[in-house]
Amino acid sequence: xxxxxxxxxxxxxxxxxxxxxxxxxxxxxxxxxxxxxxxxxxxxxxxxxxxxxxxxxxxxxxxxxxxxxxxxxxxxxxxxxxxxxxxxxxxxxxxxxxxxxxxxxxxxxxxxxxxxxxxxxxxxxxxxxxxxxxxxxxxxxxxxxxxxxxxxxxxxxxxxxxxxxxxxxxxxxxxxxxxxxxxxxxxxxxxxxxxxxxxxxxxxxxxxxxxxxxxxxxxxxxxxxxxxxxxxxxxxxxxxxxxxxxxxxxxxxxxxxxxxxxxxxxxxxxxxxxxxxxxxxxxxxxxxxxxxxxxxxxxxxxxxxxxxxxxxxxxxxxxxxxxxxxxxxxxxxxxxxxxxxxxxxxxxxxxxxxxxxxxxxxxxxxxxxxxxxxxxxxxxxxxxxxxxxxxxxxxxxxxxxxxxxxxxxxxxxxxxxxxxxxxxxxxxxxxxxxxxxxxxxxxxxxxxxxxxxxxxxxxxxxxxxxxxxxxxxxxxxxxxxxxxxxxxxxxxxxxxxxxxxxxxxxxxxxxxxxxxxxxxxxxxxxxxxxxxxx
Amino acid sequence: xxxxxxxxxxxxxxxxxxxxxxxxxxxxxxxxxxxxxxxxxxxxxxxxxxxxxxxxxxxxxxxxxxxxxxxxxxxxxxxxxxxxxxxxxxxxxxxxxxxxxxxxxxxxxxxxxxxxxxxxxxxxxxxxxxxxxxxxxxxxxxxxxxxxxxxxxxxxxxxxxxxxxxxxxxxxxxxxxxxxxxxxxxxxxxxxxxxxxxxxxxxxxxxxxxxxxxxxxxxxxxxxxxxxxxxxxxxxxxxxxxxxxxxxxxxxxxxxx
Numbered sequence: 018x019x020x021x022x023x024x025x026x027x028x029x030x031x032x033x034x035x036x037x038x039x040x041x042x043x044x045x046x047x048x049x050x051x052x053x054x055x056x057x058x059x060x061x062x063x064x065x066x067x068x069x070x071x072x073x074x075x076x077x078x079x080x081x082x083x084x085x086x087x088x089x090x091x092x093x094x095x096x097x098x099x100x101x102x103x104x105x106x107x108x109x110x111x112x113x114x115x116x117x118x119x120x121x122x123x124x125x126x127x128x129x130x131x132x133x134x135x136x137x138x139x140x141x142x143x144x145x146x147x148x149x150x151x152x153x154x155x156x157x158x159x160x161x162x163x164x165x166x167x168x169x170x171x172x173x174x175x176x177x178x179x180x181x182x183x184x185x186x187x188x189x190x191x192x193x194x195x196x197x198x199x200x201x202x203x204x205x206x207x208x209x210x211x212x213x214x215x216x217x218x219x220x221x222x223x224x225x226x227x228x229x230x231x232x233x234x235x236x237x238x239x240x241x242x243x244x245x246x247x248x249x250x251x252x253x254x255x256x257x258x259x260x261x262x263x264x265x266x267x268x269x270x271x272x273x274x275x276x277x278x279x280x281x282x283x284x285x286x287x288x289x290x291x292x293x294x295x296x297x298x299x300x301x302x303x304x305x306x307x308x309x310x311x312x313x314x315x316x317x318x319x320x321x322x323x324x325x326x327x328x329x330x331x332x333x334x335x336x337x338x339x340x341x342x343x344x345x346x347x348x349x350x351x352x353x354x355x356x357x358x359x360x361x362x363x364x365x366x367x368x369x370x371x372x373x374x375x376x377x378x379x380x381x382x383x384x385x386x387x388x389x390x391x392x393x394x395x396x397x398x399x400x401x402x403x404x405x406x407x408x409x410x411x412x413x414x415x416x417x418x419x420x421x422x423x424x425x426x427x428x429x430x431x432x433x434x435x436x437x438x439x440x441x442x443x444x445x446x447x448x449x450x451x452x453x454x455x456x457x458x459x460x461x462x463x464x465x466x467x468x469x470x471x472x473x474x475x476x477x478x479x480x481x482x483x484x485x486x487x488x489x490x491x492x493x494x495x496x497x498x499x500x501x502x503x504x505x506x507x508x509x510x511x512x513x514x515x516x517x518x519x520x521x522x523x524x525x526x527x528x529x530x531x532x533x534x535x536x537x538x539x540x541x542x543x544x545x546x547x548x549x550x551x
Numbered sequence: 552x553x554x555x556x557x558x559x560x561x562x563x564x565x566x567x568x569x570x571x572x573x574x575x576x577x578x579x580x581x582x583x584x585x586x587x588x589x590x591x592x593x594x595x596x597x598x599x600x601x602x603x604x605x606x607x608x609x610x611x612x613x614x615x616x617x618x619x620x621x622x623x624x625x626x627x628x629x630x631x632x633x634x635x636x637x638x639x640x641x642x643x644x645x646x647x648x649x650x651x652x653x654x655x656x657x658x659x660x661x662x663x664x665x666x667x668x669x670x671x672x673x674x675x676x677x678x679x680x681x682x683x684x685x686x687x688x689x690x691x692x693x694x695x696x697x698x699x700x701x702x703x704x705x706x707x708x709x710x711x712x713x714x715x716x717x718x719x720x721x722x723x724x725x726x727x728x729x730x731x732x733x734x735x736x737x738x739x740x741x742x743x744x745x746x747x748x749x750x751x752x753x754x755x756x757x758x759x760x761x762x763x764x765x766x767x768x769x770x771x772x773x774x775x776x777x778x779x780x781x782x783x784x785x786x787x788x789x790x791x792x793x794x795x796x797x798x799x800x801x802x803x804x805x806x807x808x
Contacts, residue, residue: 050725050728055733065743069743069747069748069749072747072748072749072751073747073749074749076750113631142652194651245598311699333748338746338748341743341746342743344739345735346743348735348739349731351731352728352730352731353728355729365630398587442629459726459727460618460727460730461618463727464614464615464618464730467614467738468611468732471734471738471739471742472610472738474608474742475610475738475741475745476583476610476611478742478746479607479610480590481587481590481591483590484586484587484590516746
């Protein structure tokens with residue numbers, strides 16, 4: 018007798034990851050409160066930044082007359098790329114034809130004495146500012162903001178080739194011989210340690226460098242700025258530097274031409290201390306008392322000067338301030354992420370979920386994907402509505418080029434802000450979910466997540482700058498630098514205060530900090546779910 | 552009423568989270584205050600309001616206070632305990648009042664310890680950082696007029712935040728929703744108003760938003776320049792608290808549990 022084992026004719030049910038994702042999606046979309054939370058998050062992300070932008074009428078009183086603007090108490094010029102620039106230095110120059118070159122050996126770059134009118138209790142500036150510059154320049158004209166290419170020694174950053182204000186290329190640090198070669202609109206920079214073996218640093222193509230230009234020797238030394246308190250105040254004093262140029266050779270110039278000295282731009286600050294008060298920021302800038310000079314002696318030329326040649330970074334970032342309004346929507350998403358797990362514990366559904374998918378780690382991964390994707394979409398919709406409208410309102414309120422860039426969804430910064438808003442929404446929601454899985458209590462998880470994501474930001478506004486900077490390097494709040502509306506440049510050494518939405522970490526580094534927190538929390542949550550009874 | 556308070560006290564005492572949250576109130580407040588006072592150096596930031604600085608931790612401690620107040624009422628809705636509670640104390644206003652009394656007592660106790668701890672940390676740490684007689688600073692003393700007001704006011708501030716949260720949570724019933732709304736009030740509104748670029752709106756929020764106005768009680772320097780005075784500021788928070796409690800009471804009376 019043979020026995021036949023009974024086998025069901027029904028196909029074997031799948032327990033693949035796809036089914037798990039589908040189950041979690043079904044759970045989420047069938048709870049009315051959670052769907053409302055997503056809609057509310059998208060709406061708040063769109064509406065609050067627009068409100069903040071439309072009321073932002075305390076602009077830094079930008080006034081422009083023929084390309085020279087006054088912004089936040091400083092004189093700025095408009096650079097060849099349309100942005101505001103600081104262009105003030107001492108320049109010994111001669112006219113240069115469309116093809117030619119200039120070579121010189123730079124020595125003895127040093128700061129010349131402490132500023133005399135530094136306020137009491139003010140720390141002394143360093144003997145030489147790290148971004149003090151001495152070198153060779155080919156500039157379209159001596160007008161502030163004119164196109165240029167320059168190669169220089171700096172006080173603390175070695176040899177650099179810089180052009181048109183925003184571009185900065187590092188060279189080797191040991192060189193002291195510099196050379197610029199012009200061929201039409203392109204300028205190539207070389208450096209050498211001995212004047213015989215030359216290394217190319219880079220080539221600049223400057224469309225605005227047309228016809229006869231000015232080639233020569235320049236020196237500049239920027240303002241020394243120190244933050245007060247949480248960075249809501251600052252004091253800056255002008256500094257001075259000088260350097261000696263020897264073995265000067267110039268080709269392409271008129272024979273027998275002589276060096277003329279020009280102070281390009283207005284020394285910043287000008288003749289007296291200027292007080293700047295923008296958005297609760299109180300800044301004082303004290304001028305440098307020594308005037309620039311050019312002295313020629315025995316084949317060498319010594320140039321002394323003050324000022325800077327760099328993009329202008331305003332104190333206030335109005336778009337970033339407006340996008341702090343997305344935090345309301347973010348709290349809605351943190352709540353959704355945490356409750357997406359903790360509600361299962363409260364109702365006992367977690368036991369059913371684990372029975373259906375005994376491999377527990379995958380449950381949390383599936384939940385993270387579902388809630389992360391939905392949060393990303395909510396953030397993307399909210400941000401994509403907020404950015405163009407907020408940018409338009411800010412423009413109407415006087416936050417305009419050249420000082421403040423005009424942003425839209427198609428510009429690099431605008432796109433980064435919108436995608437960044439969505440990415441922050443997704444990862445923070447996943448962090449909330451992971452913390453929820455560890456805590457198993459909604460209230461505790463929501464408060465703890467908000468405590469690491471948002472509270473460091475508000476503490477950074479009131480605490481002293483050292484502690485504030487540390488908080489925004491270590492906590493996930495670092496990721497909010499993704500929403501910055503101003504470009505930041507390494508060759509500008511302003512006081513960087515969280516109070517004015519200047520973050521210590523670059524956007525993507527800050528986002529990496531947030532992702533690291535979320536990854537560690539999720540790993541901890543998966544470990545806890547596997548080890549603990551449900 | 553006395554038995555209702557006793558019952559609430561028993562409930563609160565026997566929930567394990569209460570003890571942890573009260574420890575968190577003290578630890579967060581004193582820890583953050585001590586960190587802030589340890590970091591500030593006088594020659595750089597001599598203009599700092601040392602009393603306010605020593606009470607920085609209240610910004611963190613209030614989160615644990617809010618958590619306690621949310622849980623004490625929404626926990627009952629979450630587990631269905633509220634129906635038992637209302638069967639035992641049918642007068643709903645008495646139930647809410649009893650919860651308010653219990654919350655007030657524990658937050659008063661934890662708040663006093665936190666504020667005294669923070670002030671002690673300030674008194675010990677600040678002179679070493681340059682806030683001494685050489686720079687015309689006297690050591691922090693809770694007996695000094697403005698400092699006493701800031702210290703007592705900070706304890707009252709925590710109590711008002713707890714009662715505000717209790718009223719709001721009674722009205723909203725859902726722990727997640729109540730927590731989210733309270734966090735927006737405690738952190739996001741002060742953050743946004745601090746950086747916003749409209750002096751008109753900033754002034755409005757500093758005068759009328761619960762946390763901005765309530766924390767004016769901590770200021771001891773430049774009081775004439777504050778958007779709202781210390782006691783009027785705390786009174787604004789008191790109004791918000793009264794409104795939240797009234798809202799909670801109305802919802803508790805009108806809606807089925």
